[in-house]
Amino acid sequence: MGLSLTQRHQRRVLASLEAAAASPAVPMAGGNAYELQLAQLLQDRLRLKQVQSNEGKAALKLQMLPAYEPYIQGVLEAGNGAQDEVVTTIMVWRIDAADYVGALDIAAYVLQHGLLMPDRFERSTGCLIxxxxxxxxxxxxxxxxxxxxxxxxxxxxxxxxxxxxxxxxxxxxxxxxxxxxxxxxxxxxxxxxxxxxxxxxxxxxxxxxxxxxxxxxxxxxxxxxxxxxxxxxx
Known part of the structure; x- marks a missing residue:
């Protein structure tokens, strides 16, 4: 079940406030919005591990992405560049799901602030993009x-x-x-x-x-x- 308009607005505002308050270059941890999305991300990664087909994974990511959109909007609007595993992972998922415009919107923020990719990606941020x-x-x-x-x-x-x-x-x-x-x-x-x-x-x-x-x-x-x-x- 998707988020209501009110829930989406609340998540975007909360993410914006937390991202604005976070210090640059340090991990974005402890905030309710971030921890909620990080928990969702871990669950979704487990779901993806059950799918062997790359096409199947891409289709599943396309279904998952709307749940992260309010958080991503909030961070991009007000973030100071805190390290954020949700933001960097969703950037890659948008590429995988062929949402290149959305992926590059995140990439502009990620590169501007020098965010690092999680270790599992094994490439620098610019190279990966x-x-x-x-x-x-x-x-x-x-x-x-x-x-x-x-x-x-x-x-x-x-x-x-x-x-x-x-x-x-x-x-x-x-x-x-x-x-x-x-x-x-x-x-x-x-x-x-x-x-x-x-x-x-x-x-x-x-x-x-x-x-x-x-x-x-x-x-x-x-x-x-x-x-x-x-x-x-x-």
């Missing part, structure tokens, strides 16, 4: 599915200054390059400079990791650019 979004995009692109270019651009902006392995950042450049030139043809060359922008992104991906798989995409984009470029002297 860049790599998870990139891998979701690359998977969609392999099956000829679309992926919002604006999501990839925002991910690049948020993680531009974050330290991570070159191979992880290459995935993000590759996915963004592919999305930039996706569907472009001689008859539909996109916006002025769009193909060239895609080429630069693909080149950067290959510079970072020569085995990233972007060489075929780069060749195709460069051939298209030659076709749409005006003749010299015109």
């Amino acid at each position: 860049a790599e998870e979004v990139a891998e979701a995009a690359l998977k969609a692109q392999k099956t000829n599915g679309g992926f919002e270019l604006s999501t990839l651009h925002r991910t690049m902006e948020l993680t531009a200054e974050q330290d991570m392995p070159d191979e992880a950042r290459a995935k993000l450049y590759l996915a963004t390059g592919r999305a930039t030139v996706a569907g472009l043809t001689l008859e539909n060359p996109g916006q002025p400079g769009q193909v060239a922008a895609g080429i630069e992104l693909l080149k950067r991906a290959i510079e970072l990791n020569s085995s990233c798989g972007g060489k075929k995409d780069l060749d195709g984009a460069e051939r298209l650019l030659k076709k749409i470029a005006p003749p010299e002297g015109s």
